[in-house]
Amino acid sequence: MATSSGGGRTGGRVLAYLESPKNLAGGACGLAGLVLTFTGAAGPYWPVVVAGLYGAGALLAPPQRRAPPDFPDPSAQWEEVRGDFGRLRGYLADVELPAPAGERLAALTDRLAALLEPGWVAEVLAADPDGLHAVSRAVRQDVPEAVDAYVRTRWWTRIAPGQEPPERHLERQLALLHEEAERLADRLRDAEARRQESHTRYLEDRSQD
Incomplete structure (x- = not known):
C-alpha cells in the first residue's frame, strides 16, 4: 500500500x-x-x-503560483456573528436577573443590536476587523460567560449565604462591556466624521482650482 x-x-x-x-x-x-x-x-x-x-x-518561465487560502468574506463573518447574537438573545430571554443587572443587560444588547444593524452600518462594521472581533467576542464569549457565571454563583449563594451578592459582579461586568461597546461606536462614528470632513476639504480644494 x-x-x-x-x-x-x-x-x-x-x-x-x-x-x-x-x-x-x-x-x-x-x-x-x-x-x-x-x-x-x-x-x-x-x-x-x-x-x-x-x-x-x-x-x-514564471513559477507556478498556488492559489491563496479562501478565507470567509468579512460580510459572511458579520452574518455569522449576527446569527449568534440572535441565539444569544433567545438564551437571555429565559434568564431571570435582578432589575439593575437586567437594565444594564438590556442597554448592552441594544447597543450590540445597533452595531449589528443590517445595511450600511453592517458595511462599516464588516470593514473594521478589530471592531467585528470585539462584537464577536462580546456575543460569543463575554456576555454568555457573565450571565452563566452569575446563574451558577447565585445557586451556591442561596445554599451558602453570607457571601458577596453575585449580581454586583454581573452588574460591573455588564457595565464594562457596555463601555467597550460605546467606545467602539464612538470610534466608528469618528471614522465616518473624518470621511465627511475629508470630502468637504476635497470639494473646497477643487473649487479653488
Whole structure:
C-alpha cells in the first residue's frame, strides 16, 4: 500500500510538471532548437543546443503560483456573528436577573443590536476587523460567560449565604462591556466624521482650482 501511494504521488508530481509553465516554456524553446537543427544552424552540437534552450526556457518561465487560502468574506463573518447574537438573545430571554443587572443587560444588547444593524452600518462594521472581533467576542464569549457565571454563583449563594451578592459582579461586568461597546461606536462614528470632513476639504480644494 505504501509503495502504491508513493507511486501515485510521484506520478501526480510528474503530471503536474508536464503541465507546468516551466515545462511548456522549455518545450517551446527546445522546439526552436530543433528548428535550428533541421536548418543546419545548430551543427553537430544540436543536442546541446536543444537541451540548453529547453533549460533556458524553463528557468525564465514564471513559477507556478498556488492559489491563496479562501478565507470567509468579512460580510459572511458579520452574518455569522449576527446569527449568534440572535441565539444569544433567545438564551437571555429565559434568564431571570435582578432589575439593575437586567437594565444594564438590556442597554448592552441594544447597543450590540445597533452595531449589528443590517445595511450600511453592517458595511462599516464588516470593514473594521478589530471592531467585528470585539462584537464577536462580546456575543460569543463575554456576555454568555457573565450571565452563566452569575446563574451558577447565585445557586451556591442561596445554599451558602453570607457571601458577596453575585449580581454586583454581573452588574460591573455588564457595565464594562457596555463601555467597550460605546467606545467602539464612538470610534466608528469618528471614522465616518473624518470621511465627511475629508470630502468637504476635497470639494473646497477643487473649487479653488
